[in-house]
Amino acid sequence: MVAKSMEQLVSLCKRRGFIFQNSDIYGGLQGVYDYGPLGVELKNNLKAAWWRSMVYERDDIEGLDSAILTNQKVLHYSGHEDTFSDPMTDCRKCKGRFRADHIKDGKCPNCGSVDLTDPRPFNLMFKTNIGPVDDGANFGYLRPETAQAIFTQFKNVVDSTSRKLPFGIAQIGKSFRNEITPRNFIFRVREFEQAELEYFVAPGEDEKWHEIWKEERVKWWENQGLKRENINIYTTPKNDLAHYAKACYDIEYQFPHGMEELEGIANRTDYDLGNHTKAQDEMNLTSNCHKNPDSTQKLCISDDNNKWVIPFVIEPSMGVDRGVLAVMTEAYTEEDLGEGNSRIVLKLKKHLAPIKVAVIPLKKNNEQIMSKCKEIKNNLLKLGIGRVALENTGNIGKAYRRHDEVGTPLCITVDFETIEQYPESVTIRDRDTMKQTRVNVADLKDYLRNYFAE
Ligand code: GAP
Secondary structure, rough: OOOOOOHHHHHHHHHHHOOOEOOOOHOOOOOOOOEEEEEEEEEEHHHHHHHHHHHOOOOOOOOOOOEEEHHHHHHHHHHHHHHHHEEEEEEEOOOOOOHHHHHHHEEEEEEEOOOOOOOOEEEEEEEOOOOOOOOOOEEEOOOOEEEEEEEEEHHHHHHHHOOOOOOEEEEEEEEEEEOOOOOOOOOEEEEEEEEEEEEEEEOOOHHHHHHHHHHHHHHHHOOOOOOHHHEEEEEHHHOOOOOOOOEEEEEEEOOOOOOEEEEEEEEEEOOHHHHOOOOOHHHOOOOOOOOOOOOOOOEEEEEEOOOOEEOOOEEEEEEHHHHHHHHHHHHHHEEEEEEEEEEEEEEOOOOOOOOEEEEOOOOOOHHHHHHHHHHHHHHHHOOOOOOOOOOOOOOHHHHHHHHHHHOOOOEEEEEEHHHHHOOOEEEEEOOOOOOOEEEEEEHHOOOOOOOHOO
């Protein structure tokens, strides 16, 4: 069962410190959010899971971390200056501005007026002045996708790693789009993170790899806890494809506001490397490219027959923020405990949980118990499992409830038995079953190592 409403998630996110409105004390900045103490852990864990599956577990993918500020020429030759726009419509009555495809029955979504302008293109890129002279000539863009630097650095990566086809370059980082109508919490925002893979293949092998990556990525999302029945694969119709794509699958998820795109998997052909390549006429390209007198490189690679080719690209591109929203939606559960009691529990996969273990003293400010708690925490940190939190609230019931809500898989309680009896032991409470198990302190490390290795 998924979360009942976006309001429940937004409320949990604020109450427990996952996500806050940016510039909140000044009334907020629309379409921009900040990740709080637990949100940053969850987001980092999701990114680490993606990086591990792409770069560490495979032997055909390299990583990259490129700059956000981008040379205007890159986004000119990529086609974004000309075509990266949404059609926008203004309401003449309330002065609201909307994406034309968000208008239903020809009425303003804000005031219901039918006095609307014809749709016109609105470029989504953030333009910014670069350097001390603001004369309109020295400008660049905040990147609208992380992908372009993977294309422009293609030759440097190939030359420095001696890669052969097929291989990929992976990158996680911020992207910026001046969305006309940001909405649905962190679903559609103006500043967001993407995790993108550009997987380079021999021309002619692209369709096979497009299918392979679609399957891989659905499996990965299932490993992050999303149920298959809440995922849909949408094949983008030809007339709706991005300017660079020959085909695209969207992995959609059943968000609280509806089934919507979580990740796109596009076949970008040789469009991008071709566009950024000098002397295109010599390269046998399939795509229609801008003529490029500015590039200094041919972005090609030697194939099995020692022939220089411009590879095709398959691109799985996930929105990290939409990923956070999806795993939280899936994990959010309200449980009826009987006799008028209930609890909210975030049943996150343990590798995603912001806090892995909470160490809780049965009694507040008891020196002996606290010092045992600290010793246990420091020992567990050495396991490298992630954040281990130390509590000193003295209210065990409240602490369990709080850790259920933020998805902490295990709570360890240190009580008087721990310090007074031999061998020393603690109770471990499981978030999902609420079962408590007595474990010797000497066995704790092995217990947790096995638990988190599963
Ligand atoms: N490089 C390809 C690309 O950027 P896209 O479909 O425009 O393709 C990829 O974006 C993913 O980035 C989307 O599936 C979505 O998860 C995320 N994304 C795009 N725009 C977003 C926005 N305004 N807010 C949050 N996430 C966004």
